[in-house]
Amino acid sequence: NAGVMQNPRHLVRRRGQEARLRCSPVKGHSHVYWYRQLPEEGLKFMVYLQKENIIDESGMPKERFSAEFPKEGPSILRIQQVVRGDSAAYFCASSPRIRDQETQYFGPGTRLLVL
């Protein structure tokens, strides 16, 4: 029973390039969340998606960042024209369905380094 999977685990990009981060939720989970962790900080919510729908993207920068969770395949967090400040660990979490109190299970993260 695989947990949340993320790839790549490490990603190096030069300024101006694009970064694509993938997340496969726990089998049977239809809700995906993305968080970002900057050095010495806690995790910050970015976006919440269900299959084919963005439910809340209030934590995501308005420009350059986008996310999707297609009907088939993993969720993708896309960062266009990366800048050094995008260097961080990006974590994906999933949960089976929304109840009042639902535990989210996290993947191992993708560490993005922008040179």
Place this chain on the structure above:
Amino acid sequence: DQQVKQNSPSLSVQEGRISILNCDYTNSMFDYFLWYKKYPAEGPTFLISISSIKDKNEDGRFTVFLNKSAKHLSLHIVPSQPGDSAVYFCAAFTSGTYKYIFGTGTRLKVLA
């Protein structure tokens, strides 16, 4: 505006003793709280949670206490083991929402 605060960035405890990690929050709408453990280069692992209708929840060596009037929760680990050495995050959210608000973490070191 840090709604969830972990004021101790680090804590060292002798093996076998009790570890107490603290967390304070400011948003009175939070009604569900969780603790996660994180090893380097891994994702957070769920440890234990507590609803605001309770003041204590226990799971093996881990107990979480919630003091709603003080807006304070704590995680007790007893007895502490070297394998418990990790960064511990508390998180909070409001029922019906899904955004976890995380603290900045406390690095626990259990000394053998």
